[in-house]
Amino acid sequence: MSIPRPPLAAGKTVLPLVLANADSARFECTYGRGCEGNCCSNSTPPVDEDKLALIRTILPQVLTKMRPGARELVEREGFIDQGEIHDGKPAIRVEADWCVFFNKGCVLHAFGANEGDTAKYKPVACYLFPIDHDSQGRWYVRQHGVDDEQWTELPCLAGTPDMPLAVTTLGFEMEMAARQDAKLAALEDRGSVEREK
Numbered sequence: 001m002s003i004p005r006p007p008l009a010a011g012k013t014v015l016p017l018v019l020a021n022a023d024s025a026r027f028e029c030t031y032g033r034g035c036e037g038n039c040c041s042n043s044t045p046p047v048d049e050d051k052l053a054l055i056r057t058i059l060p061q062v063l064t065k066m067r068p069g070a071r072e073l074v075e076r077e078g079f080i081d082q083g084e085i086h087d088g089k090p091a092i093r094v095e096a097d098w099c100v101f102f103n104k105g106c107v108l109h110a111f112g113a114n115e116g117d118t119a120k121y122k123p124v125a126c127y128l129f130p131i132d133h134d135s136q137g138r139w140y141v142r143q144h145g146v147d148d149e150q151w152t153e154l155p156c157l158a159g160t161p162d163m164p165l166a167v168t169t170l171g172f173e174m175e176m177a178a179r180q181d182a183k184l185a186a187l188e189d190r191g192s193v194e195r196e197k
């Protein structure tokens, strides 16, 4: 989340993902160009079990890069907020109004980048943002006034006419969401083959 992404490859006309509001959604990440990383403020993203396990493998090193207050809290109580469940999954905690992993940027993003994969340790919801599933289960771009968007204080979700069309700025996120669909489909196929055995 919060890191500018390369646009959709030049000349690419077929979107990698079907987005419910592809024709109208507008979005541009301005992290480092006026935005301080606001999508990580009071953000408690849900985390899958496999991502939880991955984060734990690097937690000792991650702790050394965290804000002092966040580090103290995580060392004392862990990085999962026991009082929050999002989308049926455990959620990352907040300290002093910021996700514990935020420290002038996402620490998990930085660790992944060092290994050549910025998404490796970040929760899925973070690296797909602002792409998400709407209330009908379709991929869409979060926008103020669409699907009862609650994050109205985030200017990047305003979708004003001066912003570029989201399909031109969210190439990475669309590719990653499409990969997630492919992964789920493969798992379902495997499940049905095993059920038929």
Ligand code: SF4
Pocket: 001, 002, 039, 040, 043, 044, 045, 092, 099, 100, 101, 102, 103, 105, 106, 107, 108, 109, 122, 123, 126
């Ligand atoms: S995990 Fe990283 S990208 Fe996600 S909210 Fe926390 S600091 Fe931001």
